[in-house]
């Protein structure tokens with residue numbers, strides 16, 4: 001008897017996101033890890049800077065791309081319907097899924113129908129989001145990541161620590177050790193060409209024999225029914241060309257209206273991500289193998305996943321989250337990400353974009369620590385190619401996180417989870433004090449006069465900082481004395 | 494019990510679309526802000542060609558300027574230098590009358606088989622095909638990209654699987670940038686099964702940001718530039 005799948009079962013990511021604080025402590029104490037991230041982020045920031053030498057061009061493109069994505073979102077339901085119509089007319093089957101579990105089940109059944117036993121995967125963060133590998137492996141389907149970074153991460157039984165460079169947390173020595181442990185006949189070397197050569201050897205063998213290719217999508221063009229994939233390695237082309245069945249999976253926000261929307265978005269995507277003016281390959285797929293063609297998959301499917309995106313869509317401010325084109329620039333420039341690394345967040349998408357989008361996917365209860373894991377320095381918002389006001393959205397999520405439960409309107413799953421009784425009362429008192437001058441002034445008087453009573457150790461705060469010192473007089477008092485002195489001075493003249 | 498995915502997908506579609514439509518049903522699409530694009534300075538055709546070549550070279554592609562009648566000569570010399578003795582090409586494809594002149598020094602094999610039916614052909618392609626040659630559809634100066642437009646004669650894997658890929662580019666098919674290429678040729682109305690923009694040999698920087706060529710696709714991209 002097969003057990004019914006429990007749809008409410010918490011995802012592995014929710015559990016690890018809950019452990020955020022512990023994760024941070026763990027990773028901050030890992031010096032090698034911090035070194036790896038620092039090096040990688042410096043490299044990526046430098047590359048991006050080099051690709052945008054003309055600030056006018058950059059700003060014009062950012063404004064243009066923001067408007068493109070906002071237009072496409074404003075038309076989202078119609079574009080999705082148009083995309084489906086045009087894809088189906090081209091021979092590509094479209095499937096819709098509300099949850100990650102539903103998406104996985106669709107893919108599993110499509111594979112089973114073809115009696116598929118082995119899958120090669122191009123890089124797809126959405127399939128990470130659904131934890132597709134685990135799902136398929138439980139059904140005895142071998143699922144191999146073929147992007148070099150993803151392959152390394154899979155060998156290490158980890159998940160990507162960066163959405164563009166999945167294995168950024170590992171250095172070449174660590175990769176060499178990993179290959180030694182896992183690949184038979186591999187002679188240990190830290191020569192990167194040799195390491196890549198070894199990965200190539202193993203994976204080409206797999207491309208040649210795999211039954212199924214799974215990929216993500218960077219842009220789905222509604223007007224033509226075309227799936228665009230951006231990559232450097234060629235594994236995306238392999239996965240979408242060599243196996244007989246190709247299944248693409250993407251979030252509903254990836255649809256764009258016109259083919260003409262592709263060039264500006266593409267130009268900002270690759271430059272923001274890795275500083276390349278274009279990736280080595282831009283792969284545009286519009287149909288399965290046609291009559292007479294000698295290669296290409298006979299069947300192509302697209303799975304459109306919601307998983308919390310429609311919740312973000314429902315609020316005009318939070319909808320901007322969906323403008324994201326997943327370039328990773330926000331994490332490359334984030335001082336918090338650089339220090340704690342990608343795994344500490346516990347979620348599929350780390351860094352600023354992760355903090356914005358994960359609460360919609362996993363609920364604010366599991367991700368309650370994320371919106372405040374930011375210094376609000378603003379770097380992410382400044383580099384975002386589609387001008388998402390990331391810091392502003394994080395502040396908004398903080399408010400959703402602590403709002404009183406049950407207060408209307410309901411915006412998101414798990415809202416109010418971060419609300420603490422003591423904190424809420426403190427703010428109530430604070431607000432009361434500020435409305436009543438007498439109480440305010442007298443409490444300030446007490447606070448300054450009895451400042452010596454403030455303890456020098458205040459929990460975690462003083463574990464890495466010195467305790468704050470309250471001034472001898474309040475600011476109001478000082479200003480008053482100053483005014484007094486000044487008027488005396490003017491009178492004398 | 495197995496889930497009926499068709500049924501489930503249908504329900505998901507209507508739920509998702511209903512949720513989204515509710516939010517934007519009142520939207521006025523006639524009042525969308527103007528999406529101003531960036532005006533790139535006009536440059537001469539020669540400057541386009543120079544840019545195209547220098548970008549490709551910066552991306553580790555080898556660019557050889559030549560005449561059409563020289564294709565066989567140049568290719569056979571390049572193959573000899575690499576110790577390669579066979580070349581896969583597209584049957585009846587453009588320039589194939591030039592390519593077959595490469596015989597007898599090099600064995601030119603036509604891609605006249607179909608993948609899938611038997612593993613045998615995939616094996617051949619992956620294991621016994623050291624080099625291939627294809628034509629191209631057009632090219633883009635601003636990004637140093639070559640547009641491949643695979644056909645029945647020149648299948649998708651021809652430019653992907655063999656480790657050395659020769660590609661013939663006609664300089665007169667060079668466009669300034671991707672956007673103007675799409676609009677000049679009205680791609681909206683005639684996209685084939687697959688189009689690929691290629692801007693260099695396959696590469697990766699996934700291990701400690703160290704660039705390595707030949708990740709999964711061709712290790713070498715040799716561009717034969719005609720009419721430059």
Ligand code: SF4
Nearest residue numbers: 324325327328330384
């Ligand atoms: S939020 Fe902006 S910067 Fe971050 S990944 Fe998305 S598009 Fe890139």
